[in-house]
Amino acid sequence: MEQKILAYLKEHETEIFEDLKSLVLTEASTSDIEALAKVREKLVMLIKERTGEDSFVYEAENGHCPVRFQYGKGTEKILFIGHYDTVHLIGALKYYTEGNELHGPGVYDMKGGLISAIWTVKAYKDLGIDPGKRLEFIFNGDEETGSAESTDIICELAKDAKAALVCEPCTANGDLKTGRKGLVRFTVRIHGKASHAGNAHKEGINAIEELAHEILAIQKLTDYEAGTTVNVGVCSGGTKPNVVPAEAEIEIDCRVKTAAEGDRIRKAINEIRTTVPGTTREVIERDSKMPMEETEANMALFEKAKICGEKIGLKFSHQFVGGGSDGNEVSALGIPTLDGLGAAGDGAHSANEYILIDQYIPRIAMLASFVLTI
Ligand SMILES: [Zn+2]
Structure with missing residues (x-):
C-alpha cells in the first residue's frame, strides 16, 4: 500500500x-x-x-x-x-x-x-x-x-x-x-505607597523592593529536570528617583511539560507572601495553553x-x-x-x-x- x-x-x-x-x-x-x-x-x-x-x-x-x-x-x-x-x-x-x-x-x-x-x-x-x-x-x-x-x-x-x-x-x-510544552503567562502587580524619597522616606512603602524579593522567588520555580522554565521577562515600576515607588509589576512566562507542573507554578505564584510590610499584590493570569x-x-x-x-x-x-x-x-x-x-x-x-x-x-x-x- x-x-x-x-x-x-x-x-x-x-x-x-x-x-x-x-x-x-x-x-x-x-x-x-x-x-x-x-x-x-x-x-x-x-x-x-x-x-x-x-x-x-x-x-x-x-x-x-x-x-x-x-x-x-x-x-x-x-x-x-x-x-x-x-x-x-x-x-x-x-x-x-x-x-x-x-x-x-x-x-x-x-x-x-x-x-x-x-x-x-x-x-x-x-x-x-x-x-x-x-x-x-x-x-x-x-x-x-x-x-x-x-x-x-x-x-x-x-x-x-x-x-x-x-x-x-x-x-x-x-x-x-x-x-x-504548555504555557502560562502571569502579571504580578505590587501596590505600595508613594512618598518623598528625601523628606518622608520612612512613610513610603516601596513596591519595587517587594518585587525584588518576588522576582528571586519566582525565578527559583524553574525545574529543568521536570522541563519547567519560569522567566521573569518584563519588569517595570516607579516614576522618579526621588519618589518611593507605589507601583511595580513583572510579566512572567512559564513553560511546562505536564498540567501538574502548571498547577504547581500557578499555586506557588499565587501564594507568595509579601516581604515588605504594607505592600499588597495582585496576580493576573494572561494566556495559557495546556x-x-x-x-x-x-x-x-x-x-x-x-x-x-x-x-x-x-x-x-x-x-x-x-x-x-x-x-x-x-x-x-x-x-x-x-x-x-x-x-x-x-x-x-x-x-x-x-x-x-x-x-x-x-x-x-x-x-x-x-x-x-x-
Ligand atoms: Zn504552525
Missing part, C-alpha cells in the same frame, strides 16, 4: 508542487484579515478541485474564519488540524528554490502541511482507497496568535475523534512531535507512523518540543494526538523558511499510509 501511494504521488509531483506554490504565493499574516480571506478562498478552491468536497467556512467575529471539510464514511473519525495563517507580512519573503530547498512564506509552517492533507484525500480518491473512517479537516486562520477564535471549534470537533493529526512541520532533523503531554496514546500513534515511514524509506524519531500548537488543547482532552506530520525543512517564523524538496512527496505518502493504520 505504501509503495502504491508513493508511486501515485510521485506521478503527480508537478501538480502537488504547483498547488503548494499557488497557496504559498497567496500570502497573509494573521493580522491581515482581507488577505487572509483570499488565502481561505484559494484553500476552499483547492479542496474542491482536488478532493471534490465542499468546505464549510465558520463565521468568526474578527475574521479568522476556520475552514472545515470531510471525506469518507465510517463510525470512527480522524481529525486533521492545520492553519492557513503565517507570521510573515506580505512580500517579506521570496519564493524560490535553491538546491534541495524550496523557500517561501509559510511553506514550512505550514502551507506544506495543508497541501499534504489535501493530497492525502486526492490519493485515496484516485486510487479507490476507502479509509474506512470519516476524515475531518479543520484549518484555522489565527494559530500564530493563539487560536482565540478557533480553539473551541477545534476541541468540539476533536471530542469524538479516534485520533488527531496535526499537519504542522516536523522538527528540523525530521522528527515527529509527540509532546509540546501542555501536550507525551501520553501512551500519542506514542502509540507515533510508532505506527514510524513503521509507515520506514516502509517508504524515511527514518525519523520523536521529540517533546518547547513551542505549542493546536494539538496541545486536543491532546489535553485525552485524544491521541500526533504532531509534525507536515513538511520537512527548517526556519519556521524566520526569513530563511524552507522545505526539503526530496522529502516532501515521501512525507505525504507516509501520512496517507499512516492514516490507514489507525
Whole structure:
C-alpha cells in the first residue's frame, strides 16, 4: 500500500508542487484579515478541485474564519488540524528554490502541511482507497496568535475523534512531535505607597523592593529536570528617583511539560507572601495553553507512523518540543494526538523558511499510509 501511494504521488509531483506554490504565493499574516480571506478562498478552491468536497467556512467575529471539510464514511473519525495563517507580512519573503530547498512564506509552517492533507484525500480518491473512517479537516486562520477564535471549534470537533493529526512541520532533523510544552503567562502587580524619597522616606512603602524579593522567588520555580522554565521577562515600576515607588509589576512566562507542573507554578505564584510590610499584590493570569503531554496514546500513534515511514524509506524519531500548537488543547482532552506530520525543512517564523524538496512527496505518502493504520 505504501509503495502504491508513493508511486501515485510521485506521478503527480508537478501538480502537488504547483498547488503548494499557488497557496504559498497567496500570502497573509494573521493580522491581515482581507488577505487572509483570499488565502481561505484559494484553500476552499483547492479542496474542491482536488478532493471534490465542499468546505464549510465558520463565521468568526474578527475574521479568522476556520475552514472545515470531510471525506469518507465510517463510525470512527480522524481529525486533521492545520492553519492557513503565517507570521510573515506580505512580500517579506521570496519564493524560490535553491538546491534541495524550496523557500517561501509559510511553506514550512505550514502551507506544506495543508497541501499534504489535501493530497492525502486526492490519493485515496484516485486510487479507490476507502479509509474506512470519516476524515475531518479543520484549518484555522489565527494559530500564530493563539487560536482565540478557533480553539473551541477545534476541541468540539476533536471530542469524538479516534485520533488527531496535526499537519504542522516536523522538527528540523525530521522528527515527529509527540509532546509540546504548555504555557502560562502571569502579571504580578505590587501596590505600595508613594512618598518623598528625601523628606518622608520612612512613610513610603516601596513596591519595587517587594518585587525584588518576588522576582528571586519566582525565578527559583524553574525545574529543568521536570522541563519547567519560569522567566521573569518584563519588569517595570516607579516614576522618579526621588519618589518611593507605589507601583511595580513583572510579566512572567512559564513553560511546562505536564498540567501538574502548571498547577504547581500557578499555586506557588499565587501564594507568595509579601516581604515588605504594607505592600499588597495582585496576580493576573494572561494566556495559557495546556501542555501536550507525551501520553501512551500519542506514542502509540507515533510508532505506527514510524513503521509507515520506514516502509517508504524515511527514518525519523520523536521529540517533546518547547513551542505549542493546536494539538496541545486536543491532546489535553485525552485524544491521541500526533504532531509534525507536515513538511520537512527548517526556519519556521524566520526569513530563511524552507522545505526539503526530496522529502516532501515521501512525507505525504507516509501520512496517507499512516492514516490507514489507525
Ligand atoms: Zn504552525
